[in-house]
Amino acid sequence: MNTTRSGRPALTRPDGTPLRVLVVDDDPDLAEVLTGALRYEGWEVRAAADGTAALAAARELRPDAVVLDVMLPDMDGLAVLRGLHESQPDVCVLFLTARDAVEDRIAGLTAGGDDYVTKPFSLEEVVARLRGLLRRAGMARRPEEEAGLVVGDLVMDEDAREVTRSGELIELSPTEFELLRFLMRNPRRVLSKAQILDRVWSYDFGGRAHVVELYISYLRKKIDAGRAPMIHTVRGAGYVLKPVTG
Amino acid sequence: MNTTRSGRPALTRPDGTPLRVLVVDDDPDLAEVLTGALRYEGWEVRAAADGTAALAAARELRPDAVVLDVMLPDMDGLAVLRGLHESQPDVCVLFLTARDAVEDRIAGLTAGGDDYVTKPFSLEEVVARLRGLLRRAGMARRPEEEAGLVVGDLVMDEDAREVTRSGELIELSPTEFELLRFLMRNPRRVLSKAQILDRVWSYDFGGRAHVVELYISYLRKKIDAGRAPMIHTVRGAGYVLKPVTG
DNA sequence: CAGAGGTCTCAGAGACCTCTCAGCAATCCG
DNA sequence: CGGATTGCTGAGAGGTCTCTGAGACCTCTG
Known part of the structure; x- marks a missing residue:
């Protein structure tokens, strides 16, 4: 069985294989920390530093979820989202946004049931939101009936x-x-x-x-x-x- | 079967071959002591003195774990970590850090399930943490079912x-x-x-x-x-x- | 603008840990 | 048997770790 690095059983895809997540952020340190935290959950993680790389990586990895910084050097959040949905309509997206970012922009982004967290965030929060998204989207199977x-x-x-x-x-x-x-x-x-x-x-x-x-x-x-x-x-x-x- | 030099059965990789560990520290004396202690565990050990050498050695040795001083002459800890994960996403890392280094906080380094010890440390502690990391990551097979x-x-x-x-x-x-x-x-x-x-x-x-x-x-x-x-x-x-x- | 709730810093008190010292006990050896 | 060696343990100094209360700062709300 697939497990987290802490030994706890991992949240998996319905077929039992590891969930696949793509991390998109242009700050390499932040991307590294996020990647590490998500791998620790037992998931398969890949990172991309800009919108173009993200779309290419998504086409190849076909991730179940994407953690996406809305402020990327080459594209804006909505454009990346559109590109993602083109190749994978069902993908879950967790947006990362600055606290002072205009609120209603976010409102539009999360319309599809996606979620967001504001920077600076805690890893526990990112992981929890991602787990929530995946469960709600029916993309993840809980290890047990772990009702709570x-x-x-x-x-x-x-x-x-x-x-x-x-x-x-x-x-x-x-x-x-x-x-x-x-x-x-x-x-x-x-x-x-x-x-x-x-x-x-x-x-x-x-x-x-x-x-x-x-x-x-x-x-x-x-x-x-x-x-x-x-x-x-x-x-x-x-x-x-x-x-x-x- | 692979054994420690003390005769006790060694913690091995799942296929029974010795675990491979890379030690990275610019203090040659310390690196020597660590290398010795880890070899004593029955593991295959190699040492590197800086970040560049570490990444090169990692690519060649493909270690299961890395013992990494966060204060290296050429690169900072997070950068080395990123480089390591690029070639080997699943590698475990045990950080070595000075006690007086920006107190207590090893900002983000332990986020991925990795661990750290502060200098000066005891060898028993380093070995124990490394064993813990490897076991939890599922990279190591216990000699017996040694539940504890x-x-x-x-x-x-x-x-x-x-x-x-x-x-x-x-x-x-x-x-x-x-x-x-x-x-x-x-x-x-x-x-x-x-x-x-x-x-x-x-x-x-x-x-x-x-x-x-x-x-x-x-x-x-x-x-x-x-x-x-x-x-x-x-x-x-x-x-x-x-x-x-x- | 005032009040409430939440987060964090500061500082003091107290508990606990580590190690040194010193004297005693056990053991060894001539 | 008696001295020397080795090991054991109580007492206590000094330092570290932890807890907690008080209060400043911030944000949100009405």
């Missing part, structure tokens, strides 16, 4: 952005939600603060690992409050999320 | 950093954990204090072999406390870890 993320009595519904523990609803801020999602996708594994920063915070975040401690502290107050703790500190190594019994 | 490290009723889960004896959880500090890992990877074999010092303590540690005695003492209190002892002193030679009956 479940660790012990802690349950996360990603679509509804709802978290419950023992059936009790817990309200989380956006950052708290992302952090918990990352923890829940890696249960029983110690995650270092650097790993967490790289995944949950946006790539241009200059701050220290200290924020991680802070947000872990917030999560504990909401999730572990008065209950048997699920979030554990491993001094000198990082944090683990574990079901209560073991 | 097991010696008698003593069990270590390296991912969760958890140790149990007879099912009872034992809490260990980072150094205690490393020391025990080394012992458990070499059961029934007498390890000298010098060997332990070289493996478990970082290469720039100036202290005496006395710390080893101290930490063995700590471990005994936690692991052997009130039970049949597993850690034995071999006077004039070192220490052995053995299952109780043997």
Whole structure:
């Protein structure tokens, strides 16, 4: 079976082969980081630096999804989108856009059910959106019936952005939600603060690992409050999320 | 079968041939020590002193993993990573970084599931991380089904950093954990204090072999406390870890 | 424009870890 | 048997890691 590099079973195409994703961004560092993160999901990834290369690569790779920067040196987002749909009408597209980009442009781009994230983004968010797109488009098969993320009595519904523990609803801020999602996708594994920063915070975040401690502290107050703790500190190594019994 | 120089069966590629590792560091002494330690694991190792040489060597050797200093004279870490992934998308990378390098944050480098250790490091830690990376990436086949490290009723889960004896959880500090890992990877074999010092303590540690005695003492209190002892002193030679009956 | 919620920095308190020192115990050897 | 050697462990200094509260800054909303 196809698996992620973390050992977890991967989201695959309906026939069980790896999902194919094309990353299009003219910043090579960003493209590299994105590529790495998506490969980590167990997907087959290729990168292109401009619209022309993107269209050529798409024709060859026939990707299930494209991660597309709307500001490319040679073509604008809508043109690339048109070109993509010409060769593959069903492809899912996740747009990357600057925060200050004119909002209604985006509105037009996402009309076809596609989605977008604004720069600077966190990798966890990009991966989550892409998974959402692919699932909704029926292009991906879930490894199991994984109705939501479940660790012990802690349950996360990603679509509804709802978290419950023992059936009790817990309200989380956006950052708290992302952090918990990352923890829940890696249960029983110690995650270092650097790993967490790289995944949950946006790539241009200059701050220290200290924020991680802070947000872990917030999560504990909401999730572990008065209950048997699920979030554990491993001094000198990082944090683990574990079901209560073991 | 491929074996380590210590006689233990080696972690191999899926086809049983030795894993191939490329070491990239511009400090020749450090590169030598690393190369030696990895060869000792039964792996095929090659060294390169800068980014250009590394990429050339990678193209030729096609390594399963690369140990990569992020501070190279000619290229930055992300650029080397990009070059590596161009020729080998699936290669695992373990980064070496200075502790005082723009604190804690290895911006994006660990995003793809890769890992890092900070200098000064212990060889045991480098080897352990590399093994972890390779296992998770599905690039390595374990010699046996070695679900975790097991010696008698003593069990270590390296991912969760958890140790149990007879099912009872034992809490260990980072150094205690490393020391025990080394012992458990070499059961029934007498390890000298010098060997332990070289493996478990970082290469720039100036202290005496006395710390080893101290930490063995700590471990005994936690692991052997009130039970049949597993850690034995071999006077004039070192220490052995053995299952109780043997 | 005021208020609310969210994010992050700062700084202090406290817990924990590592290692040195020193004295004692066990073992070895003449 | 007695001295020398080797190993064990308690006490404690110093440093590091972690947690938490207070507050500044920002954005969004009414």
